[in-house]
Amino acid sequence: MTGKSYLDELNEVQRKAVIQTDGPVLVVAGPGSGKTRVLTYRIAHLIEKGVAPWEILALTFTNKAAREMKERIERVVGDAANRVWAGTFHAIFARILRVEAEKIGYPSNFTIYDSDDSASVINAIIKELNLDKSVYNTNAIRSRISSAKSSLITPRLYAENEELMEQDRMAKRQYTHVIYQKYTERCKRSGAMDFDDLLYRLYELIQQNPDGVLDKYRARFKYVLVDEFQDTNHLQYAIIRKLVQFEGSPRNICVVGDDAQSIYAFRGATIQNILDFEEDFQKYGIQVFKLEQNYRSTDQIVQAANHVIAYNRRQIPKTIWSNKGVGHKIKVIKALTDTEEGKRVVDTIVEQRNRYHLSNKEIAILYRTNAQSRIFEEYLRRYNLPYRVFGGLSFYQRKEVKDLIAYLRLAVNPRDEEALRRVINYPKRAIGDTTVDKISAAAGEANQPMWELLGTVDVGPRTHKAIAAFVRMIQSFMTLAQTGNAYEVAVTIAERAGLIDTLKTDTTVEGLSRLENLNALLDGIKTFVEEDESSETTGQEDKSLASYLQNIALLTDFDNEENSEGDYVTLMSVHSAKGLEFKSIFLVGMEEKLFPSFMALDTPEGLDEERRLFYVAITRAELFLTLSYALSRYRFGQMRYNEISRFLEELPREHLESTGALPGTSFGRGSSTASAGRESASPGASVSGNFQRRTTAQSAPLRVDPKTFSPSPSNQIQAGMKVLHLKFGEGKVISVDGSQDNRVATIHFSEIDSPERRIMLKFAKLQILT
DNA sequence: GTTGGTATCTGTGGA
């Protein structure tokens, strides 16, 4: 023990994980277990031990996590913290690529395409290829391209891959590989990288290793740390391995993650990485630490969470426990409609605030989809409760903001085709679609940026003149961009491009707010320029337009809320709530097809991911957890009727307040043999008490210990078999009907009250006994 | 080429 004060703030396992600085380390960290603390103290410890800050690379998923980490390191070691390479994968890699891009044929001022840009490129290609856009769904194609890249599959490898091609044929999208090919070409000639490219091109760079660039970074980053490792994809892990796995490497790599909180499989993340990591570094003396004590939530919440996650199949065994007292039971709110849900949730917020003296900022409403926020906003407004919505349409996605940014992007990189298309005729300057299509076709043929071909297309004299004027204007912007600072340049461009005048002619309410947004953007650029240089690790003193653009390309709404102070109720998606905690959590919309999302219902993997998401949601709560559902809600202009989420049913009744908000939960579902040991840890003094009307009749949600349960493939289930079900226990299959995907079994479970159950086989987990 | 209206389609998550 060194006796350093920060080490005293750690529990034993945490301290071991901090002190074990050399060699490979895997930290498996449950929710609220002090994971960030371990990471930051570890970095601080390295610096105190004499490691230079710039030899440390710390990769996170969100800017927020990166910022928090830097702040906390700074508190321990002071200014040195600013020299640590800490940031998101995307931001750090973009920073490296700015320096090295020319080695792989990109300009150093490359544009970063956001997902809207990507979608628009794909749309344009689908159109040009004359493909049916109802078959070639943009998002489907985009995610396919994205996962190909994340698996290191080039367009050529894609076309040669029988499995992928077969999948595309099955989906009647056999030209996907052509779109991928063209997409890649287009980004390249535009000097643009999409989010996946920031990873993929970096991999390409260090793979090809021109001028020994790989060795440079291997030598630089002596210590590598990765946060949220369960959310890394194949490509990210490949890059990490390249950096630390080589002959003579000290392999000072520390990854921190929680398989139970992996919620980004949809964008290629795989918990396989955690398992692989263990194996890959086995022979280099990997140390594994498990952080199992939860410092955030009451026992009630932790136990409920443990129980829920036990329904998932594959996981790293761990037992999360809390000593924060039993706590309040979980409350369930039932509503008939979405409006009623809104009202009742906000009513409860008011009540809770009063009764427990909670401030607004200690309360959050979490939902599965951003679209659900509206009704809660309505009632919060009505009750005069200040709130803040995160996510959804970000500031930078607004039309007027994108318009100006497109001009700025062109001024920095005129090859940027998406920016060019966006503004070539906005404000109106008589360069219509026909002309743009001609230029685009020429660009495709010559595989040259549209910008280079503007003057060469065959058009009438009027259009020709208009194009020439546009080119002159952009050229003047380009000159401008190299001189002044970003703010002055942006103001001048906004005026000279005619954006401000155009908006001023619109006197509607929306028009006014657009103008305001434009001004807000300009103010933001001003702040960027004036910002104290020393405060940010990423921003050198570069206050150029190019630097600004790179900065915002990787920002989300989430990041640039300076005024995060203030007493607001928080509204956000469960995804964005990851890593956060609140005294009181309201998890709303607990309905089948919403949470779990209908998109995930087809596969067991999808469902497991939704369950992990549910796990993440409930473990955000420190003291109070309230779940709500509506039996009907408007979606896409239509009233839909919903069933209660299966996840609600998976919550042990003993952790629920008995409000009768759940059907068939009359506390009589038979006696109980709850999986022993679960509740034994919590006999402690009840800090809550006052809320519990009755403490009788705890019903057992599980009849089978999930640890010994191994479900059989559902296609093997046949009439006459004896099977085991987690909740219902042993049963006999009476009949199976339906076909293919929709086989339904009628099963007689002798251990439960209404023994005859019809079960969708694609969802059910049944273990065949005989 | 531009304008303004109607038909159609979309159904998560985020750097």
Place this chain on the structure above:
DNA sequence: AGATACCAAC
């Protein structure tokens, strides 16, 4: 419901 695509008329 809201955005976007498409189409007819100027």
